Amino acid sequence: MSEQLIIQLIVSGLGMGFIFALIAIGLTLIYGVMNVVNFAHGEFLMLGMYASYLAFATWGADPLVTLPFVVAAMFGFGLLVYYLLIRQVLGGSMQAQIFATFGLMVFLQAAAQFVMGADYFAVRDSWLSGVVTVGGVVLPVPQLAAVAGASLATAALYLLVFRTAVGRQLRAAAQDAQAASTLGINPSAMYALAWGIGSACVGVAASLLSNFYYVFPRVGAIFVLLAYVAVALGGFGSIHGALVAGLLIGLLQVLTGFFVSSELKFVPVYMLYLAVVLLRPRGLFGRS
Amino acid sequence: MAAMPARPSVSSAVALLVLAAAALALPLAIGERPFELRMATLILLFAVMGQGWNVLGGFAGQVSIGHGLYFGLGAYTTVLLALRLDVDPWLGLVAGALVPALCAVLVGIPCFRLRGHYxxxxxxxxxxxxxxIFTVWEWVGSAVGLELPVKPEGLANFQFHRDKTPYYYIALAMLVVVTGALWWLRRSPLGFVLRAIRDDEDAVRGLGFSPQAYKSIAMAISGAILGVAGVFHAQYVLFVDPFSVLGLHISVLVALFAIMGGVGTLAGPILGAAVLVPLSEYARIHFSGSGRNVDLLIYGFLIMVIAVYRPDGLMGLWQRARVAAIRLTSGRKGSDHAPDVHLPARRRVARHDPRPSA
Incomplete structure (x- = not known):
């Protein structure tokens, strides 16, 4: 087993891991602020990927160029979903909230298939394609870009949430909406912001992912399943947890896919989840 | 007031009799139309599965989105027994209930230590x-699946080839038996403990009951019912493969039908299956010639509408209608009678409002 191969696997595992982490951070942020699990989160990813692909196919705009626009559009889409749908069920039972985002998932998936058909589309020969050779190790550029782009985005998110006034308000609303509102923070605005930021994270993931993954109506389901596991593994509501668990899952599934079997590549991830929550029932970083 | 039945059980009994007669006569009305017969059978099958899910998810409040596992294990058990050991399908049915029940208990041992989303x-x-694992495991047919050996048709072999009506009646019998058993279960001490676990697990533990043990019992019953449904499915289509019986969509649909019908109620899963199966089947044949999934488009939209307007599910809608009917028949002095009618879900909605009171 050559060192070169190991490095390649790690890079590609980290590439996937950062994608999972970005999706999971968006999910956990929304959950942390308002205790709602967004079942349509994978479909947000799918929409972002279609946006990226369509811009490329129509205008030849590279996914890297359209990334800021996709992110902005997804931010707006998150706000839209919050105001049109989520706000209506905020006062409702947990069931109602599950229905709302689950219905949205089914609807968006079907809508994508209605408009685009069930075909697989791929962005071919974008700027971020091919390989680079670093010290004799051949590395795929799209995965390297995913690592770089996603770690930048995660860093930016950390700064926003943990170092700015808005982030402080967001965390205050997450801790205790009632108390936050007595301090002049509008919880509804914070909820909306969480949906916006959560969707924007997915927008970054979608743009980066479109460089090396096909887009089709059910693409979100594949990624979001592991993102849910990442959220739970890290601890619901914990941003650190989502990041660490996302990376761990990315690495683990790539390594198993290579060394064991590509059909079974998610099984060790699932077993890891079970093992962790048996020792720590609230995940790696969960608060009790 | 006189026009109104004093106890709802009388009207319920009449309604049940009418429903039973209608269910028995349905194949006569359907006649030789295979599409409708298949749909009616599917409704019954999904209703049975929903009832099974409800024991754990509704009664005991432990929401599972992995119940397709027990359905699949039931189907695989009977097919493997028939293929490898030439076991009688009715013995296969028993095994197809026991194996998933046992597996459910085993799954429960680690999982029941976790709460909520975990x-x-x-x-x-x-x-x-x-x-x-089943998609790569050769002995169970891997991703290709296994075919059940075709035998002469008849009840003894649990196979019917030309006329599929017997399947309908078997499914109906399954639904009646399961629903009856759960009706009894809900009233039994076990049922009360399960509902107490749903409402406050720590309080139940404080009273000296072991929530883990009771949840395991609920899980076993739930798994057995799903397993029986799986056996029926295998005998009905004479084939199993991982995707059609173990796929995630089975788990999701079962939970969805039970929840949309009305969590924790006996009529909920039946109502959910009776409304949602035809919705998806008809939408599929009417709109989906193009393969564009209009059925799911409508489906998703309806789920969102229900979430916003009727979060307690179809049962809530039914109870609303009953309140309205009672008010009408009692001369519009409705407010005096309103407390007679249970609207538990509504009350729960009011209590869980996370919004600040602004």
């Missing part, structure tokens, strides 16, 4: 792992 994800993770 439990939900754990059920999903276990079911998906088994699904992936």
């Amino acid at each position: 439990f939900v994800i754990a059920t999903l993770v276990v079911a998906e792992s088994v699904f992936q």
Whole structure:
């Protein structure tokens, strides 16, 4: 087993891991602020990927160029979903909230298939394609870009949430909406912001992912399943947890896919989840 | 007031009799139309599965999105027994209930230590792992699946080839038996403990009951019912493969039908299946010639509408209608009678409002 191969696997595992982490951070942020699990989160990813692909196919705009626009559009889409749908069920039972985002998932998936058909589309020969050779190790550029782009985005998110006034308000609303509102923070605005930021994270993931993954109506389901596991593994509501668990899952599934079997590549991830929550029932970083 | 039945059980009994007669006569009305017969059978099958899910998810409040696992295990058990050991299908039915029940208890041992979303994800993770293992495991047919050996038709062989009506009646019998058993279960001490666990697990533990043990019992019953449904499915289509019996969509649909019908109620899963199966089947044939999934488009939209306007599910809608009817028949002095009618879900909605009172 050559060192070169190991490095390649790690890079590609980290590439996937950062994608999972970005999706999971968006999910956990929304959950942390308002205790709602967004079942349509994978479909947000799918929409972002279609946006990226369509811009490329129509205008030849590279996914890297359209990334800021996709992110902005997804931010707006998150706000839209919050105001049109989520706000209506905020006062409702947990069931109602599950229905709302689950219905949205089914609807968006079907809508994508209605408009685009069930075909697989791929962005071919974008700027971020091919390989680079670093010290004799051949590395795929799209995965390297995913690592770089996603770690930048995660860093930016950390700064926003943990170092700015808005982030402080967001965390205050997450801790205790009632108390936050007595301090002049509008919880509804914070909820909306969480949906916006959560969707924007997915927008970054979608743009980066479109460089090396096909887009089709059910693409979100594949990624979001592991993102849910990442959220739970890290601890619901914990941003650190989502990041660490996302990376761990990315690495683990790539390594198993290579060394064991590509059909079974998610099984060790699932077993890891079970093992962790048996020792720590609230995940790696969960608060009790 | 006189026009109104004093006890709802009388009207319920009449309604049940009418429903039973209608269910028995349905194949006569359907006649020789295979599409409608298949749909009616599917409704019954999904209603049975929903009832099974409800024992754990509704009564005991432990929401699982991995229940396709027990459906699949039931189907695989009977097919494997028939293929490898030439076991009688009715013995296969017994085994197809026992094996999933046992597996459910085993799954429960680690999973029941978890609460809320952590439990939900754990059920999903276990079911998906088994699904992936079955797709590569040669002995169980891997991704290709296994065919059940075709035998002469008849009740003894649990196979009917030309006329599929017997399947309908078997499914109906299953639904009646399961629903009856659960009706009894809900009133039994076990049923009360399960509902107490749903409402406050720590209080139940404080009273000296072991929530883990009771949840395991609920899980075993739930798994057995799903397993029986799986056996029926295998005998009905004479084939199993991982995707059609272990796929995630089975787990999701079962939970969805039970929840949309009305969580924790006996009529909920039946109502959910009776409304949602035809909705998806008709939408599929009317709109989906193009393969563009208009059925799911409508489906998703309806789920969102229900979430916003009727979060307590179809049962809530039914109860609303009953309140309205009672008010009408009692001369519009409705407010005096309103407390007679249970609207539990509504009250729960009011209590869980996370919004600040602004």
